[in-house]
Amino acid sequence: MDMKKSIKIIISYVMVLGLAATNTGMFNANAYDDVAVGKKLAKEIGIQIDSDESARELTDLSLINAREMPDIILDEDNAIKQINGLVSDVTVDSVKDVKEVIQNVSNLFGIDNVDNEIQFNRLDSSLYNDTYDFIQYYDGVKVENAHIKVVVDKDTKKAHFLNNSYVSDLSLDTTPVISGDDAEEIVFNTYNTEASEDTKLVIFEDQEASEYKLAWHVSTKSCEPCNVYINAADGSIIYAEMNTEDYDEVPTTYTSYQNPLLLNPQNPILNSTSFKVDISKEDTKYILHDTKRNIYMLNIHTDCTQIAPFMAVSTTTPSASSNYAHLATLYNVEKTYDFYSKLNWKGINNQNSNICVIAEYDPEENGSFPNAMSDGNVLYFGVGGLVEGKGCKATQNWGTELDIVAHEYTHSVTRNKVNFDCYGLGNGEARVLNEAYSDIMAEFIDETPEWQHGTDQYINNINKNTCDPKQYQTRDIAGSTLKYTDSGFSDLEFHKKSVVISRAAYLMDQFGISREDNARIWFTSLDYLTPNATFADCRTALVNAALQVAKYWTYGERMDCMYKVKTAFNAVGVMDPTDKIGDVDLNGTVNSADFNLLVDYCIGNTKFTAPVQKYLSDVNFDNKLDISDLVLLKSMIS
Structure with missing residues (x-):
């Protein structure tokens, strides 16, 4: 299922590659053949290179990474998909500098003319990275879902990751026959x-x-x-x-809702913001405008550009007599806005543009639209529930649930930041990731975190258990066994598939990564993803993000954080095939010597000399070493 290939090569220019040395045995940087080095590296990695220029680019990659190749990740066609490590020694201050970075590896990707074949799309600046996104064009025509993303460390100003979905060797007529x-x-x-x-x-x-x-x-x-x-x-x-949106079934009886925060005169959000309210129209259409955050909350379906004619001149503060559901929806959007602001992301597109929110969305005007959705610029929240797949009139307003609001808001964020391929093309994993990230970030925003959706307003109306669809509409998440490698996984509906990824986030939480750091890691991981990302790409992105979030921690803390991320993904079946789980002594094989060393460690007779040993010893992926690991390792050997 995992098409990722990754290899890290330690290069000894004198002994391994037989390069020239001086009489004193010191390496002579001017005496080696950079083309020969590059060709040997290509052979080790498993890629075909067609030119001396490509060979030199590989050699340069090894040199700027202290004679150690960065992680080179290949796609199913054995073409380079990602460079995980220093991409160039160019100091990046502008788009022009990033183009120079890409130019330095352009032959490896088959790019003939950087200026003509890729166009700058956007720059996203997060807490740790500046991420430059470029779109591929062929003969002036956009290539759908073909991107090059370069991630630059904000402190060092060096490109430390390149994600590539560039399509090489295109040859077609770009003159349309039909209009x-x-x-x-x-x-x-x-x-x-x-x-x-x-x-x-x-x-x-x-x-x-x-x-x-x-x-x-x-x-x-x-x-x-x-x-x-x-x-x-x-x-x-x-x-x-086709629109394959599936609705989750919810109960048909509801309790009344009054958000106590909205009734609190000292409410820190609502009472610190002025609102323009128009309730004078006979058709009861009105708008609430959060002037601080540029949020428009409407109970009408209109374009944000058409708001002005509906606005009243008066300014007021919401009171307890206002519509509870609409104020709750606005409050939830504000909470989500503030959460992302702390992650250095302004609004839904990082440009602080208008956020348009439609309350009580009812396109069929039949009193029931039991769902919520985002089209990237507008958030829609319907009313009602479901009974055996049929709409029914009920009191639930979907905007009153903070985690549901945060879920849809996050769809807008990821659409603007990554634009996951939600067409279900390829293996469809990008569409699944799109759902998973919305579930995960919603849990970090939720004021009552329990890794379930729909529990804020109606405590028994669980819309989705984000940790385990097998535990549907229950609070028990400890017994989840769903994995990426399970038989039948590929047949699941994409919302349920997403639980594999959201469970990895839950396990990171259980392994001791703080809620704040966990949120930063998941949000930062978006810097490393392209529209057609896979589960394997997500794992790589999370590992990179963890190292960025923890880059000023002690070495031990940083490694511990990274290995907790890796273990969480191992536990849900999204593994790195280059990790030799069980290789406790790091000699490349798993045998009785590894078992004996782990026994000595568990009884206190020895200590591990490298953090990776503890990670590779955790063969049951529970972030602890005990008798269960010994039993499983013994069975692996026998």
């Missing part, structure tokens, strides 16, 4: 829905044909389907993204 209007007409005739925005010409991978094609990307108003890719050569439908 964008033709494509929209095909979509209308096929699905009876109109385009919601300008139709764009892109290069899109036809996975059934295993080739890239020129296509028109049509986004629709109905979202049934949401996005359609029309072959620009013959008008055939390459792909249609």
